[in-house]
Amino acid sequence: xxxxxxxxIHITVSEGASLELRCNYSYGATPYLFWYVQSPGQGxxxxxxxxxxxxxxxxxxxxxxxxxxxxxxxxxxxxxxxxSDAAEYFCAVGFKAAGNKLTFGxxxxxxxxx
Amino acid sequence: xxxxxxxxxHKVTETGTPVTLRCHQTENHRYMxxxxxxxxxxxxxxxxxxxxxxxxxxxxxxxxxxxxxxTEDFLLTLESATSSQTSVxxxxxxxxxxxxNTIYFGEGSWLTVV
Numbered sequence: 001x002x003x004x005x006x007x008x009i010h011i012t013v014s015e016g017a018s019l020e021l022r023c024n025y026s027y028g029a030t031p032y033l034f035w036y037v038q039s040p041g042q043g044x045x046x047x048x049x050x051x052x053x054x055x056x057x058x059x060x061x062x063x064x065x066x067x068x069x070x071x072x073x074x075x076x077x078x079x080x081x082x083x084s085d086a087a088e089y090f091c092a093v094g095f096k097a098a099g100n101k102l103t104f105g106x107x108x109x110x111x112x113x114x
Numbered sequence: 115x116x117x118x119x120x121x122x123x124h125k126v127t128e129t130g131t132p133v134t135l136r137c138h139q140t141e142n143h144r145y146m147x148x149x150x151x152x153x154x155x156x157x158x159x160x161x162x163x164x165x166x167x168x169x170x171x172x173x174x175x176x177x178x179x180x181x182x183x184x185t186e187d188f189l190l191t192l193e194s195a196t197s198s199q200t201s202v203x204x205x206x207x208x209x210x211x212x213x214x215n216t217i218y219f220g221e222g223s224w225l226t227v228v
Contacts, residue, residue, distance in 0.1 A: 004156075032215065043204065043221040044157075051215075090156055092217075100208050100215045101147070101172065104156030 002027040004093050006105035013081050014113045021076040021108050023091030032094040033074040034102065035065055039087045047089075050074065061085070086112040117141045118220035120205050126226045133192040135223050137205030139185075145208035146188040147172075147217070148180060150201040157204060163188055195227045 005024045013019050025031060032051045036044040048059025055067040065076045074091060088109045094100040117140035127133050137146060145164055149157040149172075159172030161180040169180050177199060181189045192199055205220040 006156075009154075034217070036219075044219040046216060046218065049216060092157075094215070094217065100145070100217065101159055101162060102157070102206075102217055104149075104158070106154050106156045 002031070002093055002095070002103050004091055004103050004105040006089075006091055006108050008108045009106070010109050010111065012111040012113060015083055016080050019076075019078045019081045019085070019110065021089050021091075021110070023074045023076065023105055025072050025074070025091075025093045025103075027072075027093065027095070029095065030069065032100065033065075033067060034092040034094065035059065035063070035074070035076050036090045036092060037061075037087050038090065038107075044090065047076070081110075081112055083112045083114070086110055118205055118207055118218065120203075120220040120223045122223060123221065124224045126228060127195050129196060129227055130194050133195050133225065133227075135190045135203055135205075135225070137188045137190070137220060139188075139207050141207070141209075142185055143207040143209060144185070145210070146182065147206040147208070148178075148188065148190045149204045149206060149219075150174065151204060151222075152201050160190065160203075192225075195225075197227050199225065200227045201225060 003026050034049045035047040050067045088107045090107045091105040092102040094102045119138045121136045147162040148160040151157045158174045163169045163182045179191045203223045206217050
């Protein structure tokens with residue numbers, strides 16, 4: 001069965017600094033890859049997705065992610081963090097052949113220092 | 115906004131009582147999902163549906179049943195609630211018109227079993 005690992009449970013970053021969240025998955029085929037963000041008490045909002053083509057994808061709120069097949073990774077980045085980026089971030093993997101049932105990582109909580 | 119409405123949004127119930135959560139969608143999506151969210155686990159799939167009366171189990175289906183008698187509604191039932199089912203429950207739909215068959219989530223239902 002596929003699995004998704006987000007190695008960092010918590011990350012603290014200063015406002016204006018860069019941010020990188022790590023995501024690794026295990027599966028033989030090339031998956032669909034997603035990053036979602038969740039603010040406290042809210043649902044999940046889609047930040048960006050990769051399904052084919054250019055391995056560097058741009059998302060909303062200034063986020064981008066890069067798919068590296070050789071490393072089975074899909075890391076999320078933002079050049080300059082804003083206080084409003086404090087939230088929990090989830091990486092997810094899906095496969096068309098499996099009805100796109102998503103497997104999620106455990107999440108990374110981002111704290112932003114003033 | 116993927117037109118997903120979950121009800122109730124918050125519920126406290128007693129151990130051993132039945133509970134039904136409702137997911138309603140307005141955009142005629144074929145695939146619908148129920149996930150639960152627990153700290154450290156991200157989201158885990160409980161059940162999913164790929165059409166009216168067509169459902170299948172996810173990775174954490176024990177203690178849950180689902181029904182889909184019409185396209186727009188997907189019901190999740192806890193036949194006899196237990197404290198381990200205290201969680202946040204998210205309904206999701208698959209937008210097959212989007213690239214990568216993107217999954218969109220509802221706002222969540224907070225369930226506490228006392």
